Amino acid sequence: MAFVGVLGTANNEAILKDGVLAKANIPLVGAISGASSLIGAPNMFVTKASYRDEVRRLFELISGIGLTRVAIVYQDDGFGRDILTGAEIAAPKVKINLVAKAPYERNTTKVESAVKDVLKADPQVVYLGAVTSAAVEFIKQYRKGGGGAQIYGVSVVDVDSLKKGLGGDLTAGYGFGVLWPLTTARGFAIIREYQKLLAAAPKDPDIAERSMEGYIAAKVLVHGLRQTRASPAALAKAVRGMKSGRPRRLFRRFHAGRPDRRAVRRVRDPRQGRAHPAVSANPYAIRTPALLRLRE
Numbered sequence: 001m002a003f004v005g006v007l008g009t010a011n012n013e014a015i016l017k018d019g020v021l022a023k024a025n026i027p028l029v030g031a032i033s034g035a036s037s038l039i040g041a042p043n044m045f046v047t048k049a050s051y052r053d054e055v056r057r058l059f060e061l062i063s064g065i066g067l068t069r070v071a072i073v074y075q076d077d078g079f080g081r082d083i084l085t086g087a088e089i090a091a092p093k094v095k096i097n098l099v100a101k102a103p104y105e106r107n108t109t110k111v112e113s114a115v116k117d118v119l120k121a122d123p124q125v126v127y128l129g130a131v132t133s134a135a136v137e138f139i140k141q142y143r144k145g146g147g148g149a150q151i152y153g154v155s156v157v158d159v160d161s162l163k164k165g166l167g168g169d170l171t172a173g174y175g176f177g178v179l180w181p182l183t184t185a186r187g188f189a190i191i192r193e194y195q196k197l198l199a200a201a202p203k204d205p206d207i208a209e210r211s212m213e214g215y216i217a218a219k220v221l222v223h224g225l226r227q228t229r230a231s232p233a234a235l236a237k238a239v240r241g242m243k244s245g246r247p248r249r250l251f252r253r254f255h256a257g258r259p260d261r262r263a264v265r266r267v268r269d270p271r272q273g274r275a276h277p278a279v280s281a282n283p284y285a286i287r288t289p290a291l292l293r294l295r296e
Helices: 009-018 051-064 078-094 112-121 132-144 159-166 189-199 211-227 232-240
Strands: 069-075 097-104 125-129 150-153 175-177 266-269 274-277 291-293
Touching: 009 078, 051 078, 051 125, 069 078, 069 112, 078 097, 078 125, 097 112, 112 132, 125 132, 132 150, 132 159, 189 211, 211 232
Parallel strands: 069 097, 069 125, 125 150, 150 175
Antiparallel strands: 175 291, 266 274
């Protein structure tokens, strides 16, 4: 009836290139990627803010406190280049200077060249458009080389794995994006529901922050299935027209044919405690923290 939670930009782009979603008229809900190439694609329903939203909001925040020299470290593929493009679009709007654009080879931790370029550029901020393993290796080498810039990472970097890979000293002060409610934020009805379900599960349920992304995608899919199970095409239509019932408080309507078809489009400025539109006003968006920082 549907694909759900397909991991990674490359995998989702391969599905689009194959054309199976359009040919079979089957929906893909909750792609685990914020790449702009997926947003608005036929039968592709993205339930998170985009990578470009993330970098744009970060740039707005750091420019507001006088940080203007930024280095971008990115994986040299569709995922990383989308983040780089987002940075190039956002930077001039807030008077940020991209002093280094340092790629590394996809599916590797070969970051030596990127470390060298960033150390030479001497930025105030380093933004990692990287996967977890490469982020760990970059931070190790960059700090060892004397780099002292503030480091932020895209939301796909797994913070628990980062802490295990680096230890407390190297992770202290690391900033990271969050695109869904934290599992401790019981002010959200969806979090209370999520915790209740996990409490009823087998012993020692693993309440990981990233699991919320899958849970939110599942909520969208289940809502569609409650409308119809007649066919994949009917399910895609139901998800596309989502506009009623409990999920209305959580998700915006997926508009057919719109290039911005996604559910979450707001991020929060943790200093001001209020939500900011990531692209445009959205009454059904999840209001989630945009940036958090690890403490010592």
